[in-house]
Amino acid sequence: MNVSVLDDPVVSVNDEVGKQVHAEHIREGEELRLSCHVNGNPDPNITLSKESSDSRILQRETTDWLNHTIHSSQCSDMGTYKCSGISTAFTKRENTFVINVTCKLFITSYFFKITPQDFKLINDIEEHMRG
Secondary structure, eight states: OOOOEEOOOEEEETTBTTOOOSEEEEETTSOEEEEEEOOEESOOEEEEEEESTTOEEEEEEESSEEEEEESSOOGGGOEEEEEEEEETTEEEEEEEEEEEEEOOOOOOTTTSOOOHHHHHHHHHHHHHHHO
16 A cells, blocks of 8 residues: 655754754854755655745755755845645645844945944944854
8 A cells, every 4th residue: 555645844954953943043154054854655846945036946856855055154045945845646835944144244444434433333343243
């Protein structure tokens, strides 16, 4: 007997497996590892996409695991992501999660006239961002 199954996607961000992911925080430049597991019979089509005005598919696999790595995260990687699983026997199952990226502050005196007071403020901000 061959039973058709399609479970909800389980998302892993930076190796936190099975944790209920709503929002993950990383710093710009850090590696971001995204995994999506969808148990299914037959093997589902799994899609990882970044949702935005121009939603884009990051990766698609026909298996029960999809792994995607961003080796050096950028501010533009911040946003809502979706892991979807679909099979011939079931409608689509989805899991949506958010990636927040703490961006580096870049200020150049080429465009701005910086006073000593401004320089102290910039140092204070950088110190705060380093934690």
